[in-house]
Amino acid sequence: MRSRSRFAIALVLATALGAWLIWTSIGGSLETYTNPSGLRQTDTSTYRLNGMVNAGYGSAPAEQAQTAAGLTFVVRDKQNSASTVQVKYHGSVPDPFAVDREIVVTGHMQDGVFIADRGSLVTLCPSKFMEKGAAKGTAMPATSKAVKDSSGQ
């Protein structure tokens, strides 16, 4: 019985140690997931910004992102397309990056511009497992929802 209580104590200690590890680690790495409407100009904490890429960033974005000046592009809100923010980015640009693609980028606000962390740009791949309406300019003639209705399911 004595060994059983000792075992319980050891287990509690191990769990406490694990919880402490998780707690201290999580402290430094929290980032608020937001969209252009949710960004506050004065807040300089780290955000993960989600939105759609606007046209007008010029040609060869991957090369721009490697220059000292960096790649500057505008991200608009998915729901409210009037709400936008300018993003300044250095580092590798994923291949699917293009106008009207959905992206996530980590960084912070500085003088009204979202300064992205180096290499933090991620594109959300639109072609895989798409169920909702097809993106503009693709060969999909109808949304699969409409298809479902017409096929009598």
Add this chain to the structure above:
Amino acid sequence: MSLVGRVALLLAFAAALYAVCAALWSRRPGQLRFMVSAERAVYGMAAVTTVAVITMWTALLTDQFNLADVAGYSSRTLGDRYKITALWGSQAGSLLLWTWLLSLVSVLVVVTNRRRNRELMPIVVAVLMAVGVFFTSVVSFITSPFETLSPVPMDGRGLNPLLQNAYMQSHPPLLYIGYVGLTVPFAFAVAALVTRRLDTAWITSIRRWTTVSWMFLGVGIVLGSRWAYEELGWGGYWAWDPVENAALMPWLVATAFLHSIMVQERRGMLKIWNMVLITLTFSLALFGTFLVRSGILSSVHAFGESTLGPYFLALIVAVLVGVFALLITRLPLLRSQNGLESYISREAIFLYNNLLLVGLAFAVFWGTIFPVLSAAVRDDKITVGQGFFNQVAGPIGLALLLFTGVGPLIPWRKASGRELRRRFAVPLIVAVIVLVPSLMLTQDGGNWWAAVAFVLAAFTLTCIAGEFWRGMAVRHQSGGISWFGAVGQMFVRSRRRYGGYIAHVGIVLMIVGIVSQGSFSSQGDLALRTGQDGTVSGYTFVNEGGTRSRDPHKMSVGVKLAVYEGPGRIATLEPRVDMFTAQMQRSTEVAIDSTPFRDVYVVLVGLTPDGLARISVFINPMMMWIWTGGIVIVIGALIAVWPSRRARAPAAMPEGADAAPRG
């Protein structure tokens, strides 16, 4: 086409449903013949699901663009081998693949258990086919791979170029074999609970299944990482993305299960724990699928929001509640036959390793769903950065590495101090010897914990080598056989034990690779005109001219780079960027020069018309160790499960009756 496929899937649904009912009914007195009927229904379900898959493949190969999934994920110009793999490009198609694999696995279970486990089999078949009912109803009624389009498009949208490579051809099916295979041990666990046959018979039956599924899941994960490394062009291979975590979590818990079932077989302990582990493994496999389909988390893979989430969630809840209820009612039967006698014993080490693995899985789970929780509790959606995962996985991984070395050397029940000193003397000496160069290596800028990792790796490898040495010596001296013959005999007589050690070697290699890349990689960008050179971390790159080419599918630009290390030319690399005309999709083709000690990884970012090439260079030390470690783990797992002549003896006979303690 559509009709054939739909009818086949409906028949599969009916067969699975019938198999569940017949299997359960056969447990009533005098109704045993219904079990034969249920088993035939399993064969039938597999046959019609195969018809559905072949129908889909035919449609893909013959460009039937009236099917939405063919139009959405294939095109006339797509190569035939990618048309085959386009099956799992779509959501419905990947669920069809899952269903098909489940039906084949079920057939295998029925065939291999014709004369065994007759008491367990009705429940096993019922559980497998209940999962089959779920998946066939999903692909029949919710998201069918045979949806039709009207009007019929002239051409398909094609497969995402990122998915057009060998890794993406093999990674999803291998991962799915792992997921689906783990359904089998779960089904046996439920059968043991229901029939109250809670001895080790069920564990003996699923040991191989678990090891093989675990291996496939692991290979799937490694190939996925390799794909990310070679195709995405960011120099890394793992980003703690929700979809990656979704595959890692069941693998971690399955690893814990593989170890803790040995404690139950050997000492009759941890019975409840094993039930919990296998249920968790299966639930996490489902959770992974749920995570990927539900769209509740943002991920690089972003499979789009689909309507499937609630169905998967319902199944997970049903599994957890069902097993919990069974466990509660069977608690008295699950009492341990033995208590823990010492904190330094094989079973204790297995317990620590289990707690660490499950703890790590829990931390990953917590970090993965944190955004969802925070969004539910507060308005903000708070995500957890990669830093969290690395900080948690680092120390836990190192502790696991230590136990990998220590565990096999510690005897069951309890260890004597003298025995421990004798066995650990050499590994400790080796660890001290390795300490000095490791510390020197990590002095400049590296992390101190990389030194800890190298020391632990050397310690663990020496421990494993010692086990091989002792095994050989015992056989050589007592059996009077040659050293060479002794090695052969070890692998023949104690496959599971020595196969396990080889898998451990693979894990050590992998951790060394992961730690080296994480601590000592470097990166630099260069902009070079033809004839110019630039240097990154001691490697000099000379632009030897750009290339441009064009074919009906794509335009390519590339650059020829000579790589020098000091004065010597070590490689010529030709990174490329392809522009696929169909989708106007850019595809970076990285160039890698690999040696056992470092990868020189070059990405062509762009080539201007006047010949300025912008390149990104990554120097990743010891990457090859990660991939080699993966191969070694597979070899170890295969040795462990390879059927031996003795395996044909009745399953009740305990394995490893030879004198050596098993690991």
